[in-house]
Amino acid sequence: xxxxxxxxxxxxxxxxxxxxxxxxxxxxxxxxxxxxxxxxxxxxxxxxxxxxxxxxxxxxxxxxxxxxxxxxxxxxxxxxxxxxxxxxxxxxxxxxxxxxxxxxxxxxxxxxxxxxxxxxxxxxxxxxxxxxxxxxxxxxxxxxxxx
Amino acid sequence: xxxxxxxxxxxxxxxxxxxxxxxxxxxxxxxxxxxxxxxxxxxxxxxxxxxxxxxxxxxxxxxxxxxxxxxxxxxxxxxxxxxxxxxxxxxxxxxxxxxxxxxxxxxxxxxxxxxxxxxxxxxxxxxxxxxxxxxxxxxxxxxxxxx
Amino acid sequence: xxxxxxxxxxxxxxxxxxxxxxxxxxxxxxxxxxxxxxxxxxxxxxxxxxxxxxxxxxxxxxxxxxxxxxxxxxxxxxxxxxxxxxxxxxxxxxxxxxxxxxxxxxxxxxxxxxxxxxxxxxxxxxxxxxxxxxxxxxxxxxxxxxx
Amino acid sequence: xxxxxxxxxxxxxxxxxxxxxxxxxxxxxxxxxxxxxxxxxxxxxxxxxxxxxxxxxxxxxxxxxxxxxxxxxxxxxxxxxxxxxxxxxxxxxxxxxxxxxxxxxxxxxxxxxxxxxxxxxxxxxxxxxxxxxxxxxxxxxxxxxxx
Numbered sequence: 001x002x003x004x005x006x007x008x009x010x011x012x013x014x015x016x017x018x019x020x021x022x023x024x025x026x027x028x029x030x031x032x033x034x035x036x037x038x039x040x041x042x043x044x045x046x047x048x049x050x051x052x053x054x055x056x057x058x059x060x061x062x063x064x065x066x067x068x069x070x071x072x073x074x075x076x077x078x079x080x081x082x083x084x085x086x087x088x089x090x091x092x093x094x095x096x097x098x099x100x101x102x103x104x105x106x107x108x109x110x111x112x113x114x115x116x117x118x119x120x121x122x123x124x125x126x127x128x129x130x131x132x133x134x135x136x137x138x139x140x141x142x143x144x145x146x147x
Numbered sequence: 148x149x150x151x152x153x154x155x156x157x158x159x160x161x162x163x164x165x166x167x168x169x170x171x172x173x174x175x176x177x178x179x180x181x182x183x184x185x186x187x188x189x190x191x192x193x194x195x196x197x198x199x200x201x202x203x204x205x206x207x208x209x210x211x212x213x214x215x216x217x218x219x220x221x222x223x224x225x226x227x228x229x230x231x232x233x234x235x236x237x238x239x240x241x242x243x244x245x246x247x248x249x250x251x252x253x254x255x256x257x258x259x260x261x262x263x264x265x266x267x268x269x270x271x272x273x274x275x276x277x278x279x280x281x282x283x284x285x286x287x288x289x290x291x292x293x294x
Numbered sequence: 295x296x297x298x299x300x301x302x303x304x305x306x307x308x309x310x311x312x313x314x315x316x317x318x319x320x321x322x323x324x325x326x327x328x329x330x331x332x333x334x335x336x337x338x339x340x341x342x343x344x345x346x347x348x349x350x351x352x353x354x355x356x357x358x359x360x361x362x363x364x365x366x367x368x369x370x371x372x373x374x375x376x377x378x379x380x381x382x383x384x385x386x387x388x389x390x391x392x393x394x395x396x397x398x399x400x401x402x403x404x405x406x407x408x409x410x411x412x413x414x415x416x417x418x419x420x421x422x423x424x425x426x427x428x429x430x431x432x433x434x435x436x437x438x439x440x441x
Numbered sequence: 442x443x444x445x446x447x448x449x450x451x452x453x454x455x456x457x458x459x460x461x462x463x464x465x466x467x468x469x470x471x472x473x474x475x476x477x478x479x480x481x482x483x484x485x486x487x488x489x490x491x492x493x494x495x496x497x498x499x500x501x502x503x504x505x506x507x508x509x510x511x512x513x514x515x516x517x518x519x520x521x522x523x524x525x526x527x528x529x530x531x532x533x534x535x536x537x538x539x540x541x542x543x544x545x546x547x548x549x550x551x552x553x554x555x556x557x558x559x560x561x562x563x564x565x566x567x568x569x570x571x572x573x574x575x576x577x578x579x580x581x582x583x584x585x586x587x588x
Contacts, residue, residue, distance in 0.1 A: 019486070021479070021482060021483065021486070022320065022321075022482065022486070022496050023320065023326050023328055023482055025320070025321050026316065026317065026319070026320075026321070027316075027319050027320070027321055027322075027323045027374065028211050028213070028270075028274075028321075029321045030213060032317050033184060033213065033214040033217060034185060034188070034317055036217075037180060037181040037184065038181060038462070038464065041181070041462060041463065041464055042462070045460070045462070054522075055463050055521070055522075056521070056522055064175050066175070066180065066221065066224075067180040068220065068221040069218070069219070069220050069221065070180060070183075070218065070219060071216070071217065071218035072216070072217060073215065073216050074213065074214065074215040074216070077213075077274060080321065080496070080497070081495075081496075081497055123175075127175075127224060166339070168332070168335060168336070168339070169335065169339070169349050169467065169468075170332065170335055170467065170473050170475055172467070173463065173464065173467075173468065174463075174466050174467070174468055174469075174470040174521065175468070176468040179464050181464055185315070185317065188315060188316065188317055189315070192313070192315070192316070201375075202316050202374070202375075203374070227350070227468065228348075228349075228350055322505050322507070322568075324507060327478060327507065327508040327511060328475065328478040328479060328482070330511075331474060331475040332475060335475070358469050360469070360471060360474065360515065360518075361474040361515065362514065362515040363512070363513070363514050363515070364474060364477075364512065364513055365510070365511065365512035365513075366510070366511055366512075367509065367510050368507065368508065368509040368510065371507075371568060417469075421469075421518060
C-alpha cells in the first residue's frame with residue numbers, strides 16, 4: 001500500500017472537499033464502500049482541472065483512459081453529514097499508465113478515514129490498448145517536470 | 148493478485164449471472180468501473196444465501212461486516228447488453244475476517260473480464276472492531292469444514 | 295395517476311423480479327427513492343427483450359430514446375432482502391413517444407409497494423428531437439396490433 | 442407542472458451548483474436520468490442547511506421524512522463537464538408534508554435544463570405515518586412565516 005511519507009513537496013497533488021450525501025450511507029449510517037470510487041473520481045477531476053489533464057482533454061486527443069485497477073482501504077467510518085477531504089497524488093511511472101494514490105481525511109479533526117490507489121491505461125478510439133505514452137501525455141509530463 | 152489455480156474443488160463458491168444495465172455503461176459504452184463493487188456485492192449475496200451467511204444473518208447475530216479492503220482488475224471491456232457471470236470464492240483465513248476472491252466472465256465466450264478481492268471485518272453494535280471470530284461465524288466455519 | 299384497472303388483458307406488459315440489494319437501502323433500512331428509476335429501467339429492459347424494442351434495437355435503427363418525464367409514488371416501504379416484482383405496462387399514444395406505467399409488488403404477500411410512469415422521446419444521432427414516429431417504431435406498433 | 446412565475450420573492454429557496462461527473466453520463470454523453478434524484482437531493486441538503494431543516498434535525502426530533510412522490514421533466518441535455526445550478530423552492534401546504542419544486546439551469550448560458558418536484562411525508566420511529574405536522578416542523582414553519 002502507498003506510504004504517505006513518499007508524498008514529497010514536489011509531488012503533483014490536488015484536493016477536493018465533499019460533504020457526505022444521505023444517499024451514500026447504508027443502514028448502519030456509514031458510507032457504503034461503493035461510494036469510494038465516486039470520491040476518487042471527484043478527486044481525479046479536481047486534479048485534471050488543476051493540471052490540464054481532465055477527461056475532455058484526453059478525449060480531445062483521441063484517447064480514452066479507463067481504470068484497470070483500483071483498490072481502497074477503510075480506516076474509520078465515514079458517516080452522514082461528515083465533510084471529508086480527498087487528497088490525490090500523482091505517482092510517476094515509466095509505463096503508459098496514469099497512477100494515483102488517494103487519502104481521505106475527516107475535515108473536522110484531520111483523521112485519516114481511507115486510502116486507495118488507481119491505475120488507468122490508454123485506449124485509442126478503436127478500443128485498442130496503447131503501449132507507449134500518447135504524445136499529448138508525454139508532453140504533459142515534460143511540462144510538469146516529470147520524466 | 149488471486150491465482151485462479153488455487154480454487155480447488157473443495158473451495159466454497161457461488162455464482163451470479165448479471166445482464167449489464169444501460170445505466171452501468173459510460174460514454175464509451177463500457178461498464179463504468181464503479182459498477183464492479185455492485186457486481187461483487189451481488190455475488191456475495193448469492194454466496195450468503197447459498198451458505199447461510201448473508202447480511203441479515205450477520206445482523207441478527209449482532210454484528211455488522213463492512214468492507215475494509217477491495218480491489219479489482221480490469222481485463223477486457225464489459226459492454227451494454229453483455230451477460231456476465233460473477234464467480235465468488237471464499238478464501239479461508241485465521242483472522243476475524245471474511246475474504247472473498249471474484250472472477251467475472253463473459254457468459255457468451257467464457258473469457259475472463261475482471262478479477263477482484265474483498266475483505267470484511269466484524270463490528271459490534273457499538274461500531275467496535277471485533278478481534279476474534281464471533282461465535283456464530285466460528286460455528287459456521289466448523290459446519291463448512293473450514294478450520 | 296395510473297389506474298391499474300385500465301390494464302386490460304390485451305395490454306402489452308412484462309415483469310421482472312428483483313431482490314433488493316443491501317446497497318439500495320438507506321439508514322432507515324428502506325430502499326432509497328433513487329433506486330426506483332433503476333427498478334423501472336430493469337422492467338423496461340425486460341419489456342424490450344420480450345417485444346423486440348430494447349435499447350440496442352433503437353440504437354441500431356439510428357435513434358436514442360431518453361427519458362424526458364418520470365414520476366413515482368411510494369406506497370409502502372421496500373426493505374433489504376425483500377423480493378419485488380416490477381410490472382411494466384405499455385400505454386399507447388399517438389405522439390412520437392414511448393410511455394410506460396409501472397407497478398411494484400412485494401412478491402411474498404402481493405401488496406402494492408409503488409407505482410410510476412415514464413415517457414421517452416426519440417432523438418436522432420445529431421441529438422435532434424424527432425416529431426413523428428421513426429419507421430422502425432411505427433412498424434413495431436403495427437406488428438403489435440397497436441395503431 | 443410547476444410554473445416558475447409562482448416563485449415570488451418571499452418564497453423560501455436555495456441553490457446548489459454541481460459539476461457533472463463522468464460517471465453520471467450515459468453512452469450518449471448525456472446525464473442519465475437516474476442522476477436527477479441525486480441532484481434534487483443535493484438541493485434539498487442545501488435548503489436544509491440554509492433553513493435548519495436538514496435530515497439530521499428531522500432524525501433528532503424523532504422522525505424520518507421519506508420521499509413518497511417524485512417527478513422530473515427533461516428540457517435539454519445535460520452533458521459531461523457542464524456546471525449546473527439546481528434551484529429548490531419550498532411549496533407551502535397545509536398537509537403534513539414537505540413539498541419542493543426544482544429547476545436545473547446551465548450556469549454558462551442560463552438555459553432551463555430540467556424541472557421537477559418532490560413530496561416527503563413524516564414517519565415516526567416505528568415507521569408509522571404521521572398525519573399532522575410534528576411539533577418541531579410546525580414551529581419551523583411559524584418561524585419562517587409560513588402558515
